[in-house]
Amino acid sequence: MDYSNFLIMNHEISLVVVMILVLLADLFISNKKRFQYLAIGLFAIHTYLSFRWNIGDAESFGGMYITSDIHCFVKNFLNIGTFLVFLFAFEWNKTKNLSHCGEFYFITLSTLFGMYLMISSGDFLLFYIGLETASIPMATLVAFNKKEQDSPEAAAKYVLTAAFSSGVMLFGISLIYGTCGSLYFFDVMENFTPSPLHIMATIFFMAGLGFKISLVPFHLWTADTYQGAPTPVTAFLSVISKGAAAFAMFCIIVKAFANYPEAWERFLWWIIVITITVGNLFAIRQKNLKRFLAFSSISQAGYIMLGVYAATPQGMAATVFYLFIYMFTNLAAFGVISSIENKTGKLMMNDYNGLYDTNPKLAFVMMLAMFSLGGIPVFAGFFSKFFIFASAMQLGEYVLVFIALLNTVISLFYYLLVVKAMFINKSETPIAKFKSDPMTRLGLIVCTLGILVLGLISPIYEYIQSISFGM
Amino acid sequence: MSMPLECYLVVSTLLFFIGVYGFIVRKSLISILMSIELILNAVNINFVAFNRFLYPDQLEGFIYSLFVIVIAAAETAVAISIIINVYRAKKNIDVKSINQLKN
Numbered sequence: 001m002d003y004s005n006f007l008i009m010n011h012e013i014s015l016v017v018v019m020i021l022v023l024l025a026d027l028f029i030s031n032k033k034r035f036q037y038l039a040i041g042l043f044a045i046h047t048y049l050s051f052r053w054n055i056g057d058a059e060s061f062g063g064m065y066i067t068s069d070i071h072c073f074v075k076n077f078l079n080i081g082t083f084l085v086f087l088f089a090f091e092w093n094k095t096k097n098l099s100h101c102g103e104f105y106f107i108t109l110s111t112l113f114g115m116y117l118m119i120s121s122g123d124f125l126l127f128y129i130g131l132e133t134a135s136i137p138m139a140t141l142v143a144f145n146k147k148e149q150d151s152p153e154a155a156a157k158y159v160l161t162a163a164f165s166s167g168v169m170l171f172g173i174s175l176i177y178g179t180c181g182s183l184y185f186f187d188v189m190e191n192f193t194p195s196p197l198h199i200m201a202t203i204f205f206m207a208g209l210g211f212k213i214s215l216v217p218f219h220l221w222t223a224d225t226y227q228g229a230p231t232p233v234t235a236f237l238s239v240i241s242k243g244a245a246a247f248a249m250f251c252i253i254v255k256a257f258a259n260y261p262e263a264w265e266r267f268l269w270w271i272i273v274i275t276i277t278v279g280n281l282f283a284i285r286q287k288n289l290k291r292f293l294a295f296s297s298i299s300q301a302g303y304i305m306l307g308v309y310a311a312t313p314q315g316m317a318a319t320v321f322y323l324f325i326y327m328f329t330n331l332a333a334f335g336v337i338s339s340i341e342n343k344t345g346k347l348m349m350n351d352y353n354g355l356y357d358t359n360p361k362l363a364f365v366m367m368l369a370m371f372s373l374g375g376i377p378v379f380a381g382f383f384s385k386f387f388i389f390a391s392a393m394q395l396g397e398y399v400l401v402f403i404a405l406l407n408t409v410i411s412l413f414y415y416l417l418v419v420k421a422m423f424i425n426k427s428e429t430p431i432a433k434f435k436s437d438p439m440t441r442l443g444l445i446v447c448t449l450g451i452l453v454l455g456l457i458s459p460i461y462e463y464i465q466s467i468s469f470g471m
Numbered sequence: 472m473s474m475p476l477e478c479y480l481v482v483s484t485l486l487f488f489i490g491v492y493g494f495i496v497r498k499s500l501i502s503i504l505m506s507i508e509l510i511l512n513a514v515n516i517n518f519v520a521f522n523r524f525l526y527p528d529q530l531e532g533f534i535y536s537l538f539v540i541v542i543a544a545a546e547t548a549v550a551i552s553i554i555i556n557v558y559r560a561k562k563n564i565d566v567k568s569i570n571q572l573k574n
Contacts, residue, residue, distance in 0.1 A: 125535055132542045136549050143553050152556035153569040159550045160503055164494055166546075167510035170539060171487055174517035174532075181526050183535065224572040 005060035008067055010053045011075050012116050018046045019109045026102025036093060039105040040086050040439075047079040059122060063184055066122040069467035074119055074247050074320060081240045081327045082112050087443035088335045089232035091342045091436070097144070104144065107137045108236065115244035119251070124173045124183040127248065128166070135162045135212070138241060142229040154228025161211060161221040169208020175201035185255035194260055202263040209252075212245040215305065216275040219298050223282075226294035231341055234290055235334035238297045243323040246301070250308045250319055258311065258471040268309050269400060275302030276407045284414045287349050289337055292414070293330070296373060299411060300326060303388055306404060310391040313470040318387040320464050325372070325384040328450030332369040335444050336362050339436040346431060349418065353427035359434065363422040365444050372451045374415040375408050380455035387461065479520035486513035500554045500564045504547060511543045 006013065022039050029035040050072070057068045085108070093101040114133025121127035139162065143155030177183055179198045180191045192198055207218060214222040226234045257264060279299030286292040304326070307319030340362065341347055356363040372381030385408065392401050436444075454460060486509050493506030515536040522532025554564055561568045 125531075125538060128535075129538065129542070132546065136542075136546055139549050139553060143556055146556050146559075149560050149571055152553060152560045153571055155553045156500060156550075156557050156569055159546075159553050160494075160500070160507070163504075163507045163546050163550060164510070167490070167507055167514065170511065170514040171517070173535075174514050174521065177518060177532055177535070178521040178525065181529075183531055227572050 005065075008055055008058040008060055009065065010055060011050050011072070012113065012120075014046050014049060015109060015113050015116065018042050019106060019113065022102065022105050022109065026106065032098045032101055033094065036090060036101055039102075040083075040090070043079075043083060043086060043105075043109070047076070047083050050076050050079055063186060064123040064126050065117075065120050067120050068469070070316070070320065070464070070469065071120055073464065073467065074244075074323075075116055077324050077327060078112065078115060078240055078244060081243070081331065082108065082236070084327075084331045084335070084443045084446060085232055085236045085240070087439045088235060088331070088338050090439035092230060092232055092338060094437075095342060100144075104141070107141050111137045111141065111236075112240070115240065118248045119244055121248070121251075122185055122255070124176070124185075124188075127252070128170065128173065130248075131169075131212070131245075132166065134241065134244065135166070138162075138237065141233045141236070142225055144230050144233060150228035151230070154225045157221050158225040158229075165208045165211030165218065167208075168211075169205055172201045172204030172206075172208060175204065185252065188256040189259055192260055194262075198260065199263040202257055202260075203267055206249075206264060206267065209245065209249050210271065213242055213249065213301050213305070214298050215271050215301055216278040216298065219275070219279070222298055223286075223291045223294040226297075227288060227290045231290065231334060231338035234293075235331055235338070238293065238334070239327045239330050242297065242301060242304075243327060246304045246308065246319065246323060250311070250316060253308060253311055254316070254469065254471050261311075265309075268305065269397075272302050272305045272309060272400065273403055275299065275305065276404055280407050280410045280414070283411070284417075289347055289349055289352070289418075292349065292418075293333060293337075296411070296415075297330065299407065300330075300373070302407075303385065303404065306392045306400070307388045309397075309400075310395055311471050312391065312394065313468045314387075314394060314465065315391040316468040316470050317461065317465040318384070318391040320468070321461050322384040322388050324460075324464075325380040325450070325454055328447045328454065329369050329372040329381055332365055332444060332447035332451060333373070335440060335447060336366045336369070339440045339444075340431060343434045343436070344431055349421055350425075350427075351431065352418065352421045353425040354430035355422040358430050358432060362436070362444075365448055366422060367419050368448060368451050370415040370418050374412040376412070378455070380451050380453075383455035383461075476520055476524040479516055479524075483513040483516035483520070486510075486516065498566055500557065500566060500569075501551075503566070504550050504554070508543065508547070511539055515539055 021042055025035055025038050055067055059066045111134050114130045117126055117130030121130055139155055139159035142158045143151055145151035180188045211218040276299050279295050283292055283295035304322055307315045372379040375381045375385040389401050490506045490509035494503055497503050518532040518536040558564050
């Protein structure tokens with residue numbers, strides 16, 4: 001066996017080393033508070049190192065594993081996102097989960113490892129293995145609060161739909177194997193025959209993947225799972241897992257299905273329209289903030305799919321930039337929610353009435369996150385939406401972009417409901433003034449900087465565009 | 472005289488849709504899990520049949536079905552442990568009992 005194949009897998013190998021060290025440290029360090037600092041520190045070293053590697057375009061294992069600058073960029077920002085989730089989880093681990101926090105770190109990292117493989121796959125086999133390595137530990141993360149009523153229920157819903165959806169996706173892959181005779185993306189692209197069987201296979205495959213990105217009509221698990229899971233896990237699920245799946249879907253469309261767009265274009269068009277609209281309309285009537293963000297993230301997934309639908313280099317740049325901004329924005333919202341939940345246990349929207357009077361800083365961060373999610377100018381969310389609309393506009397999809405724009409207006413309404421609750425509504429019993437712990441504060445500062453600054457620094461988008469590829 | 476490919480595909484398609492039907496209508500979480508296993512077995516039949524009849528000189532389909540079996544086992548292990556957790560919390564494993572999460 002030729003071990004030089006492993007030489008380009010820097011990210012994966014470093015992450016595995018971190019995982020093993022965390023596992024060993026969990027065994028031997030009995031002081032769990034110190035262990036938490038160690039785990040976060042190890043992962044921070046991994047995050048820092050992964051920025052320094054310059055691997056370039058390469059492939060190994062006969063084209064099964066592919067990497068390039070854009071793959072590395074996506075892995076790096078997934079690292080940052082996971083790091084922020086760790087910072088937000090610190091307090092939760094300390095107060096509710098101290099004896100099991102080693103498992104939390106280990107399982108989260110193995111989920112991240114699966115996402116790496118999923119992103120870098122050049123073959124349906126590695127893609128499937130990566131997807132399952134990401135989603136099986138994810139189910140155990142959702143079930144983490146096993147003493148409570150909600151967590152097992154959410155986990156049961158998640159694990160059963162995940163297994164079902166990967167079954168549907170596998171059925172599609174088996175039909176692709178039947179029509180193309182190979183499972184490498186490159187060979188699938190070369191050997192395809194424009195037959196109804198190939199179309200059916202593509203649709204089955206995308207339906208399975210649609211469950212993971214929670215596109216409507218495959219979204220039914222989302223709200224319940226997001227609500228029942230522990231809040232840091234919900235943040236991880238809504239940002240990191242969704243981002244990785246969306247980027248992997250983009251790569252597969254470009255690499256395997258690009259020369260026969262008739263098979264998926266109409267399907268994806270309707271999916272995008274329904275996803276954005278249904279996500280928005282259901283978000284309006286949610287009272288629980290985690291459910292609210294679940295539906296908001298469904299509609300955001302629809303916007304992400306606009307870039308995937310374009311499938312051009314510009315579409316990829318817009319998708320990756322959108323995911324990057326969306327990560328900071330959504331994590332800021334979840335950071336505020338989780339720090340308030342840790343202190344008071346309150347999650348409903350009317351609990352947030354009068355938050356500005358008692359905790360002005362948290363209210364300010366939440367307001368920034370909501371403005372950015374809604375796409376109000378100057379904040380980063382506006383620029384990411386702008387680029388993603390521009391990439392779809394380039395294809396001449398005016399109707400699609402118009403529907404998406406209309407939906408942005410609807411989404412502003414419900415995002416501003418949260419802002420109104422915090423700033424305008426008065427409350428008899430507002431959330432008392434409290435000081436969140438330093439880790440959460442650090443995470444919130446990073447997120448705030450991301451929201452305020454990233455949209456204005458144009459080199460970032462230009463860098464992403466210079467390394468993007470497409471059909 | 473061996474059976475043609477179509478026979479295998481009919482069996483696998485039937486299995487797949489029986490699995491989908493079971494996933495939708497069954498009441499117990501364990502039977503839902505069994506329905507998912509049916510779907511995965513349909514996939515395995517597909518892979519092996521395609522490999523044997525259409526591309527007899529390669530092994531990709533066989534290997535893929537091996538991986539599917541292994542990963543399905545891992546998935547079932549996690550799913551069953553979660554179902555046990557549900558049983559501890561609710562004292563039964565009926566789908567109707569997991570309806571606490573709502574707006």
